[in-house]
Amino acid sequence: MSTQDWVNPNDAAASASTRSAGERLKFLIGGLMILGAVGYLVISGTVTGARFFITVDEVVGNAEYQGQSVRVTGAVIGDSINYDSENLIIEFTVVNLPERYDDLALALHTAVNDPENTRMHVRIENEVMPDLLQHEAQAIMTGALGPDGIFHATELNLKCPTRFIEDGPAVPAEHPEI
Amino acid sequence: MLAEIGLISVVLALTACLYAVGAAVLGVRTHSDRLVVSAHNAALLTFPLLLVASVALLAALLGQQYNIAYVWQTSDPNTPLFYRITALWGSQQGSLLFWCLLMSGFAVGALLLNWRTNRRLMPYVIAYTMATLAFFVALVVFLENPFDRYWWVDDGTQTGAIVAAALQPADSFAVPARDLAADARGLNPLLRHFGMIIHPPMLYLGFVGMLIPFAFAMAALASGDLSTNWIKATRRWNLVAWLFLSLGLILGGRWAYDVLGWGGYWGWDPVENAAFLPWLLGTAFLHSVMIQEKRGMLKVWNMFLIILTFSAVIFGTFATRSGLVESVHSFAQSEIGFPMFAFWAGITVISIALILWRWNRGELRDEHQFTGIVSRETMFVLNNVIFVSLAILIFWGSFGAPILSELFLTVDITLGTEYFLNVTPPLFIVLYILMGVAPLTAWGTMSVGRLGRSIFIPAVLTLLTVVGLYALGTRMFGALLGYGIVVFAGYVALYEIYRGAMARRRAQGESLPQALVAIFGRNRRRYGGFIVHLGITVIGIGVIGSTLFQMETQQTLTAGESLDIGGYQMVFNGLDNGQISEDGRVMDIANVAVVRDGQTLTTLRPRHDFYPGAQGMNTMTIAAAHSTIENDFYVLLTGWDTIAGTATFKVYVNPLINLVWWGGLILIVGTFISVWPTESTARSRQQAPIVTGARATA
Structure with missing residues (x-):
């Protein structure tokens, strides 16, 4: 006779069921804790890391953005670029780039050639001159507009339209007559 | 002629794809083995056709056929042969064609190798792989054709105009290639780097390779063969x-480190993150399929994971190629955005609907339940939860928050690097802990006491390492904790290999090296996996060291002057200005000597390149580095004054950074060991009986 005969089958089933329910509860609590931790990371990370992504018009035109850490996009004026290589300070001017456009190269070209366009002076320290910083590049800067009217950037990303817009060749000097 | 050959080949490839899809589906529905075989043959045909198209484009690049728009945009007469070859994937159209070729290669490989062993799944695999390939080939044919040529048309102006078109417009003339050579664009200077040359193909191979497990999973759902066959076939x-994918990410990091000149290798850029998402989800899948194989559990979860992984691949491709996100990596904003989004949404919805359908029918029920908190299954599930959480957090930061704010708020919101640096480290820490603990747990259930005894030796070794680091001068608590957690995972991997070898040695009376060779030969997956864990450990050590202890300085020096940083001295020995290279670059080079303890270790030549012919971005700052396992001495020439004879340098000392690359190499070796087929696998493939596929589905 096996020892199992001494145990009431109903009791054994109930015990297994209780154990199973206990395990399930442990998994549930563990899962909820992980979910809570991940949720906390998302919310806290979003609250501390969120930056308004705005245009030069918006940051210059709204006093509420002054001193606030924001991300701004603008078109670089090539002649304004000044690089102090000894102190690693870059200064340049950007002009407003519309929020929506079909052709980045065209939008940048139009923006820098519009004398009425809003301008903003940018200063970034301890940064090596990026190779992409040039006339009609799109600059995406993170930083804050100071009371001096200068945008003090802490991060600078650049996009050069000619890398992305595949334009075509000019008509060769010698071409067939139609 | 080359353009015509290429164009005809891609059109035929598209036709073959569509035929294969139709024949495979019809073959299954009508139980026609002939149709399935015909679909199989059509699918096989796609590879040679796409190969011909790719070779045609390559020949055009090598033959300087500047009348082909793609050749004009990515090369010029000064482009060296090597970069002429790599220009094949240097821009949108060529890279899409190359992507199609690789995808076709993977699909054909999978069809050939699994045709005998998995005949029941094959019609569906053909349908899924070829439908996906058809979509990308259609993009090449209709929207991003690399075989567009330049035509001179009369537009009413005095000079006429040059237009690009695949077919000759009415009343136009072909423009001779030699007439267009002078102002050809040339390859983007940023892409002229070894890392960038092989980084995209590796990443593409990783991306398109995920099509195979996805197609098999979908084939299992569609055919009703929901056993582990699809998992075994695609492991x-x-x-x-x-x-x-791992290689692509590592090489991308190396490229960023060498070329972008900021002393780092990962910038949490949306496009970098888009490539990281499938890696995270794919890694979770690699672990969780083991539970299904061993215990018949997590069937639905595994289906979801592989769908999410492939969905992440397509989403990442869409994000990169559509201009959706602001990134230094993006291609042009192009017309492929909407079709790619529609395709991504379509495959995701269809796949999830298939899972729900099978699940609703009760066909994806697990065979076992979780029996204990301390078990291998629970550890793997936790591992999966963390990997997926990381993917969600990174997706949210890169795409979720910016896109939702654009849709629903009056002002756009982005999450910068700070977000990623805040949210990801806690999860990486948990992952490393799990990587240490999980291999020591048993399937089913295990007592905490037994786990404690298993952990004891690696834990003691970890403690000794941390104490040693403290004694050697590391005082930062975060660094000691980080090193401790990471090396613990490595010690567990080494300990498990050692235990396996010792058990074998005792049982067989072999020497330790013989026993090591034997255990790796007999269980490549397990021990290859431990080598991968070791690689990840080494990468982790490199990341902690280079992130927490990086030193930097910038100084202007005249010839003969020096600067000091991190125990090194750098002596400036003068400038070589205006050096002209073979490809026409003008280089300004600084000569510096790196000295330590009075001994000159090496001389470096950081430089600044100017590309006179390049449009737009035409300068490149090229760093120089003296690399050892201990650290990298990394120098950038940031400015110079030829009259004053001065040069300004930015110098970084990056501790342990080379462990990131060495860890990557170890990871690759480990994966090779895991992938390498055993004799029994090869034999079973050869001996598998041929069954009537379409009939078997009935």
């Missing part, structure tokens, strides 16, 4: 894709 494909 190696999955590992191969994961290997290439």
Whole structure:
């Protein structure tokens, strides 16, 4: 006779069921804790890391953005670029780039050639001159507009339209007559 | 002629794809084995056709056929041969064609190798792989054609105009290639780097390789063969894709480190993150399929994971190629955005609907339940939860928050690097802890006491390491904690290999090296996996060291002057200005000597390149580095004054950074060991009986 005969089958089933329910509860609590931790990371990370992504018009035109850490996009004026290589300070001017456009190269070209366009002076320290910083590049800067009217950037990303817009060749000097 | 050959080949490839899809579906529905075989043959045909198209484009690049728009945009007469070859994937159209070729290669490989062993799944695999390939080939044919040529048309102006078109417009003339050579664009200077040359193909291989496990999973759902057949058939494909994805990410990091000149290798850029998402999800899948194989559990979860992984691949491709996100990596804003989004949404919805359908029918029920908190299954599930959480957090930061704010708020919101640096480290820490603990747990259930005894030796070794680091001068608590957690995972991997070898030695009376060779030969997956864990450990050590202890300085020096940083001295020995290279670059080079303890270790030549012919971005700052396992001495020439004879340098000392690359190499070796087929696998493939596929589905 096996020892199992001494145990009431109903009791054994109930015990297994209780154990199973206990395990399930442990998994549930563990899962909820992980979910809570991940949720906390998302919310806290979003609250501390969120930056308004705005245009030069918006940051210059709204006093509420002054001193606030924001991300701004603008078109670089090539002649304004000044690089102090000894102190690693870059200064340049950007002009407003519309929020929506079909052709980045065209939008940048139009923006820098519009004398009425809003301008903003940018200063970034301890940064090596990026190779992409040039006339009609799109600059995406993170930083804050100071009371001096200068945008003090802490991060600078650049996009050069000619890398992305595949334009075509000019008509060769010698071409067939139609 | 080359353009015509290429164009005809891609059109035929598209036709073959569409025929294969139709014949495979019809073959299954009508139980016609002939149709399925015909679909199989059509699918096989796509590879040679796409190969011909790719070779045609390559020949055009090598033959300087500047009348082909793609050749004009990515090369010029000064482009060296090597970069002429790599220009094949240097821009949108060529890279899409190359992507199609690789995808076709993977699909054909999977069809050939699994045709005998998995005949029941094959019609569906053909349908899924060829439908996906058809979509990308259609993009090449209709929207991003690399075989567009330049035509001179009369537009009413005095000079006429040059237009690009695949077919000759009415009343136009072909423009001779030699007439267009002078102002050809040339390859983007940023892409002229070894890392960038092989980084995209590796990443593409990783991306397209994920198509195979996805197609098999979908085939299992569609055919109703929901056993582990699809998992067994795709385990190696999955590992191969994961290997290439890992290689692509590592090489991308190396490229950023060498070329972008900021002393780092990962910038949490949306496009970098888009490539990281499938890696995270694919890694979770690699672990969780083991539970299904061993215990018949997590069937629905595994289906979801592989769908999410492939969905992440397509989403990442869409995000990169559509101009959706602001990134230094993006291609042009192009017309492929909407079709790619529609395709991504379509495959995701269809796949999830298939899972729900099978689940609703009760066909994806698990065979076992979780029995204990301390078990291998629970550890793997936790591992999966963390990997997926990381993917969600990174997706949210890169795409979720910016896109939702654009849709629903009056002002756009982005999450910068700070977000990623805040949210990801806690999860990486948990992952490393799990990587240490999980291999020591048993399937089913295990007592905490037994786990404690298993952990004891690696834990003691970890403690000794941390104490040693403290004694050697590391005082930062975060660094000691980080090193401790990471090396613990490595010690567990080494300990498990050692235990396996010792058990074998005792049982067989072999020497330790013989026993090591034997255990790796007999269980490549397990021990290859431990080598991968070791690689990840080494990468982790490199990341902690280079992130927490990086030193930097910038100084202007005249010839003969020096600067000091991190125990090194750098002596400036003068400038070589205006050096002209073979490809027409003008280089300004600084000569510096790196000295330590009075001994000159090496001389470096950081430089600044100017590309006179390049449009737009035409300068490149090229760093120089003296690399050792201990650290990298990394120098950038940031400015110079030829009259004053001065040069300004930015110098970084990056501790342990080379462990990131060495860890990557170890990871690759480990994956190779895991992927390498055993004799029994090869034999079973050869001996598998041929069954009537379409009939078997009935």
